[in-house]
Amino acid sequence: MNNGVLVRLIDVHKVYRTGEMEVPAVRGVSLEIKRGEFVALMGASGSGKSTLMNILGCLDRPSSGQYFLDDADVSGLNRDQLAEIRNRKLGFVFQSFNLLSRTSARENAELPLIYSAQHLSHAQLREKADRVLGSVGLAGREDHFPSQLSGGQQQRVAIARALINDPEVLLADEPTGNLDSRTSVEIMAIFQQLNEHGITIVMVTHEQDIAAYAQRNVVMRDGLILNDGLVSQRRNAATELRQPSASTV
């Protein structure tokens, strides 16, 4: 188990080539994330946090350095192998939800299972999707289309979709960026609850308040880790929701 380390980056670089110019986005990042952690990845735009997130999410490969996910080196895998890793071990939540339009909540949640190696029957797919939707508080809305759901509800569908394949890591890219403050807290409540049940979460955000719901904050600047430490005064979303007046973000 390697001391429970789930994600290990060793001296990861990422260089983009635009014509003649080489633009370094990540310039030597080493990072370890343990199983069960809730990490907020912070930094201004251009700090390299999105690039690092793409690498963590196996959407992109590092130019140099190594990335171990669950003890397996994934830095040298090809497109198809990365797709399989994403399907099996990772779950994504995006700022703009990225749900398929005119497709029911249930079918959106089922999506990763369609590409999964395990072959489930139609009924099994349905049952699993309904269970996950229920766990994020969407029971009864399985047949709704995204256009019939609020922003917060849409993000819950996206979370359900991310969770359906029981991933090792939940990766969230500005999950509250398109949501109002109260809904943001609701989403954070779900994240904290999931984290308590043992799910590892890595969340990109540029908002200090949102980062305060995580256990640990990693701050980036100019492609390097500037600061890495535990959150001293961690916020508890569930508590805040019980005191509506205090939930101003």
Added chain:
Amino acid sequence: MRIGPTFNVAYRALRRNKMRSVLTALGIIIGVGAVIAMVGIGNGAKAQVEAQIASLGENVILIFSGSTTSSGIRTGWGGAGTLKIEDAEAIRREVPGVIRVSEEVVSTTQVAAGNQNWFTRIYGESADYFDIRQWPLADGAPFTAQDARSANKVCVIGRTTATQIYGNENPIGQILRIKNVPFTILGVLTPKGLSPQGVDQDDIVIMPYTSAMKRVIGGTTLRNINVQIGDERQVEAAQQQIISLLRQRHNIRPGRDDDFTVRTQEEIAEAATATSRVMTVLLGAIAGVSLLVGGIGIMNIMLVSVTERTREIGVRMAVGARGNDILTQFLIEAVTLSSVGGVIGIISGIATSRVLSIYANWPTLISISSIAIAFLFSAAVGVFFGFYPARKAAALDPIEALRYE
């Protein structure tokens, strides 16, 4: 990835843009429909010609009198009168496999009965003629070999001639005056309709060739000889034997041209169907162009669809779709469009050719093979024109695709 859900995804994507899907499929519908209808028309024409050639009789060899050159002027086939009754008898006697022979002379003349008269064709034949051409009588009896030997004044007439002269009266037993010679009508032939050249085959009087030569036309030579061979495999050998027999009888030295022409029914059929075959290919090719245009329509729409759904592709990739999964999905969409269009096209093509058969009176023939080919071809159009957009989708970078606005 499983193929079932992929079909589902493709189906849903097509339903999401109903109008667009219908219009795209319409291109294929028109293309396939045109191919089916056009090839149906071409094949129908060909089948009609073939049927008429077949009505010449089975395993028939036709021998035409040759042309001569006199003072530099060449007469056409049959102009020389080189075939004699004795030639026909020699063929009957000496060529193996021959089962029936009919000596033929042809003329046109005025015929009359009572106060009616009519200009028609006179055929002199042997009694075998009706069997060779498989042309039974509708009413009455044919003349016999005995009638031919004695040059009796008897004849059978076609339906048109019968109607023109006798109207609704029964012509059998009546007297028909041909060049003022009274002929007794023995029977009326079953109607055959128009020949491929548009000649009314029922406008005819058939009598023994001896009677025709002696009493109506005059002369001692035959226009042609119809020979029927018993066994299909002997036709070619018989053709060669007839040629050498006639060369010998006509004293044609080696190296000189024949003064007659021998054609098998098969050769005639081939020449006659060549035109309609060319027509079929031509019509099919023109229709094929519209199918091609339909295919380009599919490609166009698929490209638009890939661009529109870039984000969707990104999401699918992020949750684990491999390039192949995306490729398959878009290919299935394209093939679904084209093959659904193909099926509807086949149905509308069949309907079109039915309508043409009924209202324009064009013969059409739709074979199972042309339906199968049209369907496979339309599916292939989907694969061919769907492949490029699908590959484009599959090659997208997931990060770029997710960021696409």
